[in-house]
Amino acid sequence: MGICFVGKRPFASFLDDYIPPRPGPVRSILDGGTMDTHHGAWKWTVGQRARIGGESRKWYVCDTDVDADTVWIAPGADHPSLVRSALTVRRVHWVAGQQPAEMNGRKGAMRVAVKYRYRTDAVPATISHGAETLDTPDSSSYAIVFDTPQTGVARGQHLAIYVGNVCLGGGAIDSTVPIV
Numbered sequence: 001m002g003i004c005f006v007g008k009r010p011f012a013s014f015l016d017d018y019i020p021p022r023p024g025p026v027r028s029i030l031d032g033g034t035m036d037t038h039h040g041a042w043k044w045t046v047g048q049r050a051r052i053g054g055e056s057r058k059w060y061v062c063d064t065d066v067d068a069d070t071v072w073i074a075p076g077a078d079h080p081s082l083v084r085s086a087l088t089v090r091r092v093h094w095v096a097g098q099q100p101a102e103m104n105g106r107k108g109a110m111r112v113a114v115k116y117r118y119r120t121d122a123v124p125a126t127i128s129h130g131a132e133t134l135d136t137p138d139s140s141s142y143a144i145v146f147d148t149p150q151t152g153v154a155r156g157q158h159l160a161i162y163v164g165n166v167c168l169g170g171g172a173i174d175s176t177v178p179i180v
Contacts, residue, residue, distance in 0.1 A: 012043045024069025026050060029062050029081045035073060041066045047082060047152035062178075064154075077151075080180040084153040086145040087116075092161070092171035100168060103129050113162045114144055116153055116173065122162050123150060141174070149179050 019040065026036040035052050038044065041064045050059040050073045062081040063072040074081045092099070102110040108129045113122035124147040144159070153176050160170040 012040075015040065015043060022069050024071070026052070026071045026073055028059075029072050029074045029079070035059070038071050041069050041071050044071045045157075046154035081178060082151050083149045083179045084146070084151070084176045085149045085179050086143060086177040087153055087159070087173050088141055088143055088175045089159055089171045090141045090174045092140065092142060092169050094169040095167060096169075099129070100163075103127070110163075112144075112168070114146075115160045115162065116150070116157055122160070123148065127161065142171075 016039075019042070021039040022041070023037055023039050024041060025034040026038050027033065028035050035055070036050075044050070044061045044064050046061055046063065048061045050061050050071070052059050052073070057075050058077065059073040059075055060077055060079065060082060061071060062074040062079065064070070065072070072081075094100075099108075100110060102108060109126055112125055112127050114125050114127075115122040125144050126147075128143045128145075144161075153173065155173055155175060157173050158170055159173055161168045
């Protein structure tokens, strides 16, 4: 995979030129055991295939903890730990300069479609003002609950919010809610 502004160059190699390695464990979500080591949790993303030497089954990244330098993996692309039912997003940039009128008030909510990965379709969801899952909710946090649980949703990814074909805004995913 390349990066548009540096051309055809592997992303991990690009990061190595600017960020010193921070090795850590690659752990199984099943038992917490160390399956391998890595050189930087920031190089991994939820849903990415984790190639573990000597393992016959396929493993996938289900979470990363950059602060603890830990990558968590699960066996199989359909493991429940890869699925998210909801997320929180902070510091949303609204294209109109303010949130939609339907969102006014602490109980404001509306039906939307959200897109959290490039080259995927937007999926139906409900957005509500002020995320209950955060320790200190503030006026710039929102909870988004998917109609159908989704895979590949990760902290740090950016999310776009739509009504029909109109993009209302977007922001960075702050936290996710796994189904397990």
